[in-house]
Amino acid sequence: MRSRLALPIALIAAVSVAATACQSSSGKSSSDAAAKDAPKAASSVADYNPQPYDNIKDGGTYTTAGTFDDQGNPFNVNATLTASRVWSWYNADAITYSPTGEVQYNPDYYSDVKVSVEGGHQKVVLTINPKAVFNDGTPIDWTAIEATWKANNGSDKAYSASTTAGYDGITSVEKGVDAKQAVITFKGVDASWSSLFTTFLHPKAATVDNFNQAYVKKAHPEWGAGPYTVGSWDEHSGNITFVRNPKWWGKKGKLDKRVYVNLESAAAVNAFKNGQLDYTSAVDAESLKQIKGLAGTEIRSGGSPFEYSLNFNTKSPILSEKAVRQAIQESVDRPQIAKIQFQGLDYKEPLPGSAVLHSFQKGYQDNVSAVLKYAPDEARKTLDAAGWKPGSDGVRVKDGKKLEVGYTLLGDDALGKATAGALTAMLKQIGVRLVIKKADDADFSKILSERNFDLFLSGNRSMDPFAARYLCDFYCSDHDSNITGSGTPELNKEITATTEIADLDAQNAAVNEVEQKALQEYAFLPLFSGPSTYGVKKGLANVGATIFYSPLPETIGWQK
Template identity: 80%
Template sequence: MRARLALPVALIAAISVSATACQSSSGDGAAGSGGKGTPSAASGAADYNPTPYEKIKDGGTYTTVGTFDEQGNPFNVNGTLTATRVWAWYNANPITFSPTGEVQYNPDYLSDVKVSVKGGSQKVVLTLNKKAVFNDGTPIDWTAIKATWKANNGSDKDFAASTTDGYDQITDVTRGKDDKQAVITFKGVYPSWPSLFFTFLHPKAATVDNFNKAYVKKAHPEWGAGPYTVGKWDTHSGNITFVRNPKWWGKKGKLDKRVYVNLESTAAVNAFKNGQLDYVSAVDAESLKQLKGLEGTEIRSGGSPFEYSLNFNTKSSVLGDKAVRKAIQESIDRTQIAKIQFQGLDYKEPLPGSAVLYSFQKGYADNVSAVLKYGPEQAKKDLDAAGWKPGGDGVREKGGKRLEVGYTLLGDDALGKATAGALAAMLKPVGVRLVIKKGDDADFSNIINERKFDLFLSGNRSMDPFGVRYLCETYCSDRESNITGAGSPALDKKIRATTEIADLGQQTVAVNRVEKEALQEYAKLPLFSGPSTYSVKKGLANVGATIFYNPLPETVGWEK
């Protein structure tokens, strides 16, 4: 699963409001919309009207904004958060997590799960529900587990897999006592194994060609499974309707229909106000103001597993100099950036200290503050020492080259513009000229994949609670997902060594230690996280700010 889904800030904002709070004079505290005192952690609260299955009425329609993306396979490197959410409505959901990250097994797919460690190697035995079949009649058995592993383990580079982490530690997937049992053997121990099998690939979808191309603007409901299947998939409008699946063997879906309508965020707010949508994100203070107090609706707000960072392209000519990267980070008042992003939102949290764990999670440490202090005067000294001298117009120079750094800004979002302007204002006094380069949201993948940026602000949404699993994806120098290009083989070795620690608590301690070292590359600066805030029609059950919880489709509906 692509559990850390990268998106440009403008697109993430359309999914979830994030906010930070209370400015400190040093710039090292929390930021946001005022008020006294700063909490020690971001919100870990969930707010989604949890309702037992038997108290949800049969029937009704649930309509929200959403559409399929170009690539609908969530395992693919180009899969996105949107693709993952749509996928879950017509494909298997065997493993989910509670809001705070406890593992939950779905008995409609898994009748038994056993985990053991012998001789230092972990074995996971999954016994699959005897009734479980894909919609085309193919049994969901050990071959589906093996197909999912084979496509994602990196042994065949032609599979454009999002991440091989974890899958590459599996040495084999074999048939157990019968076809309905899969025996998964690991090299060493992998505590976060549930994140690997959140869903199953149909064996037919696990060929190179199908894995990479079959789900491009196509659904393939025949390879899916679950209480719902595709009713209408309109590639022209981008609208999708899911209906009850007559081939489903498990707990019946409560809704008659689940509808996604393809709308921009501003249009979505208006559609919700007109009663056309049942649920909408409050993307900023203005939309929250419009949505508050609407008759028959309520605001649901809670914690958010989003992390937004400023990425430095270490392969660009000017940012190849670590001293320049460090000086830029020292010049950025993260408190002010967060305050701009979330002005008018009533929320507080400390500034983020990690790119892999959230402050509401067990084992979190503020690794950023351990290696970086906000200090423009120190930044000037660092640039002086590196040979960058102030020029006549205040912009520093070295060897006839001016210290000009590009900042790639996608879209026409007002908050994005304000953030870019603030960064330029922060860097100017230390002698760095920020050159703002405009692009379209559609350019996101191209900019990331080809590193066409100096500085770029983007975010990740964690789909599971095992942030320590993604240390390599974030920081290893030989991973495409490390968009900064920073790191070294020596650091990569230390990062990969953390995956061999059996105890999750001890592994987290090691990850914090190594992340401090990775952050001293000064190539990634976590900026803000924040809450998820939504306006929802009253009576809508199991929908809202769920943190790591993805409610099973059959449990979503309207209270009796």
């Protein structure tokens, strides 16, 4: 399952609000002191009113904004974070993680897990709960694990898999002592194997056609399993209602209904204020101001494994030149972008320095600052040396062609427009004209799949703590999920080698070393991260800023 799910800047409202202290890389920014004084502990806090199952009331409804995305299969390359969240309400949640990333096995699916290494090769034996069954009556057994592996291991290019990383290191999935046991054998070792089977596919859902198309604007509750199933889905409005699943064998869901209402971010805040929603994300200072202090409301804010980055399309004619990409990155004042994004929010943290590790994780280091400094003067020199000379209108020219770069802006989001304006001014100073190209939110998947952009700002969320597993998603030249198209075969090999290190500390050290090389392609620039902040009705349990934790659906509800 893909752990990092691309999100357009216009959809930040649906997921998180972040604030960041400003890091100076030139020594001239007024933000130096802020960076030094930035509190680090705040980014590691989880805030979600944790309550044990027995302390949750039986009954009630939980309503938020959300809907089925175009692609509802979270293993598919075009799936988003929303798709993953909706999926978890009517499909298996077999492995989850604590807020800080410790592995948790769900005995309702995996009654026993054994991991061993023999002759340098890792073996994982999953014993599946004898009661586990898909909603259509098909037993959940080793064939579901096998089908999930085959759909995602890259051997059949017809599958539009989000990532093959990890799956491609498995040499076999076989039946164990009986059909309820899956024996997974790896070529070498995989320290992050648990992230491969947090959920799984019904064998029928794992054919090429169904994997790619069956979940496009459709739900398939018959192929699902869990405490809830789809009660209704209004294809016109996009609203979804989940109800208790009569075929569920584990602890029953506490809620009578889980409801998603299809609303835009601004409408969601208003709906929360009017009592129509039980939970909403505070996207900016204004939305936080609107919900703060409402009767019966709590503000829950904590760490976030989100990150928003500027992607450079290395396949576009103007950005195929590394010198141009480097100069643009040297001219981007990240502290200023962060200041725009989080004005009015009382939170500070260091700017993100990695695509795959977060500042609250063990092993994190700031790889961006190790290879890049904010230096417009150097950027001008870089362009001079590359033959781009200032034109009479201030825009550089080379071989009769102006240095104009497109910036794809989704939707009509105020923060998105302000960020585009700031980037325009920053690039103008070095002789680059930024051309804003507006697109609809609905075009998001198409823009990525067709790589129809020069510069594009998008976000990703880590669903688990394993950095090495996702390096390829960002930096491997042969991976569709690397939307920049950057990289080399040599770098691919170095990235892949990090996944073969069994010790997590040593693995993260190798990840940092390789990522610094990858960042010198100047195709990917982390911009800001920050906390997740939500307005939540008092009494709602196990909901809020959970960092890596995904509470099981049956544990979510109203506190007694």
